[in-house]
Amino acid sequence: MSASDRVGLREAAARLGVHYMTVYHYVRTGRLAAEREGATWLVERADLEALATPGAHPVRERPARPGRLAERMVRGDEAGAWSIVEGAMASGTTPSAVYEELLVPALRHVGDRWEAGVISVADEHRASVVATRVIGRMGPRFARRGRARGSVVLGAPPGESHSLPVAIVADLLRAAHLEPIDLGANAPADSFAEMAAGADRLVAVLIGVTAEGLEAAVRETIGAVARRVDAPVLVGGRAIRDRAHALSLGAAGWTGPSAASAVAAVESLLA
Numbered sequence: 001m002s003a004s005d006r007v008g009l010r011e012a013a014a015r016l017g018v019h020y021m022t023v024y025h026y027v028r029t030g031r032l033a034a035e036r037e038g039a040t041w042l043v044e045r046a047d048l049e050a051l052a053t054p055g056a057h058p059v060r061e062r063p064a065r066p067g068r069l070a071e072r073m074v075r076g077d078e079a080g081a082w083s084i085v086e087g088a089m090a091s092g093t094t095p096s097a098v099y100e101e102l103l104v105p106a107l108r109h110v111g112d113r114w115e116a117g118v119i120s121v122a123d124e125h126r127a128s129v130v131a132t133r134v135i136g137r138m139g140p141r142f143a144r145r146g147r148a149r150g151s152v153v154l155g156a157p158p159g160e161s162h163s164l165p166v167a168i169v170a171d172l173l174r175a176a177h178l179e180p181i182d183l184g185a186n187a188p189a190d191s192f193a194e195m196a197a198g199a200d201r202l203v204a205v206l207i208g209v210t211a212e213g214l215e216a217a218v219r220e221t222i223g224a225v226a227r228r229v230d231a232p233v234l235v236g237g238r239a240i241r242d243r244a245h246a247l248s249l250g251a252a253g254w255t256g257p258s259a260a261s262a263v264a265a266v267e268s269l270l271a
Contacts, residue, residue, distance in 0.1 A: 006035075006042040015048055026051070027090055035087040037080070066105035073110060073127035074119055081130050082137065095141040096175055099168050100260055107131060107164065128164060135167050142171040148179035151199040152266055153192060154206035155183030156237075157217040162210045165237060169206065169259045176263055178203065189217070189224040197228040204266055205229075206255060209237040215249055222250040234265055 007015070012032075013023045026032035027041060032051055034041045065084060072081040088098055107127075114124040152173055156166055163185035170180035181195050196205050205225050207218055222233045235246040236255025246254035255262035 005046075006044050007048070009034075009041050009043070012043050012048055016052055033087070033091045036083040036090070041087070041090075066102055067109055069102060069106040070109040070113075070127070073106060073130040074113075074123050076126045076130060078130050078133050081134055085134055085138070095138055096172060096260075098138065099172065100258070103131065103134065104168065104259065131164055132167075135164065135171070139171055142174040144174065144177045146177070149177050149270060150201040150203040151179040151181055152203050152206060153181045153183065153195045153199055154208065155187040155192060156185040156208050156210075157192075157214055157221045158186055158188060159214045159217050160209055160211050161185050162208075165210060165259065166208050169208065169262050172259055172263045173266065176267065178266065189221040192221050193224040193228040196225050196231060202229060202231050204269055205231060205233045206262060206266070207233065207235045207237075207251070208255075208262075209235065209239040212239050214239065218249045218251075226250075232269060234262070236262055236265075 009023045009027070010020055013020045016023065023032065023043075024041075027034040027043070032043055033047055034043045036042075065088065069081055069084045072084065085098055085102065088102055089095070093101070110119070110124060110127045113119045114121070119127075154166055154169060154173075156162060166182060166184060170182040173180040179200070181199060183191055183195060192205060192207070196202055207221055209218060218235060222235075225231070225233050232252035233250075234253045234255045235249055235251040236257075240246050240249075240254060243254040253265060255265045
């Protein structure tokens with residue numbers, strides 16, 4: 001999309017025939033989608049035209065945004081990536097929805113492009129670094145006051161190098177008023193067991209796997225936990241096909257196909 005397809009808030013106000021602060025209010029309340037670049041908010045002309053149409057519905061996030069976020073991440077443009085995330089939240093998108101509807105699809109888009117040979121390994125790593133920084137800035141928005149309902153140990157087993165899916169699940173657990181104990185990527189089996197044994201009101205242990213060929217490491221981790229605590233171990237991630245696959249590895253259950261379903265699986269244990 002070219003720069004001519006977007007305008008600043010003052011020009012948007014002039015086109016709508018309203019005060020500048022009125023347009024700003026539209027952006028902050030989610031009636032008008034906007035993207036921040038530096039200190040300037042930009043809106044798309046098409047959104048303005050839709051808003052100016054009698055009986056127009058509120059303008060929500062556009063499906064193309066995950067692709068635009070992926071492009072910023074691949075370019076290593078942290079500020080640009082954050083402006084898209086910030087714009088989504090200013091338009092009324094919750095932090096959880098930013099992960100589920102924007103960041104996770106963007107990461108999937110990057111992964112698909114890498115697998116197709118469109119981008120290089122270096123591009124994929126650079127995108128991951130930007131995503132890590134975005135998650136770091138998002139983290140405090142998931143904090144909840146008061147005592148957590150219980151704790152969840154989670155991480156990726158030995159040989160699994162991807163920590164981003166685990167970090168995303170950890171934040172969503174925090175939003176659900178649970179205390180995540182995040183071990184990150186390539187965590188030794190004994191580390192899972194140690195953290196589980198010392199956890200306060202442990203609800204479950206989650207193991208995330210995206211790489212193929214790690215079944216032995218998953219079984220070892222589940223066994224190490226079982227020797228220390230009597231708590232359900234749930235397994236999920238792109239490399240775990242379904243519940244039957246998870247059970248075949250010795251797990252008590254499957255976390256499902258997404259970060260949101262992983263949180264739902266933990267909620268079902270509490271229920």
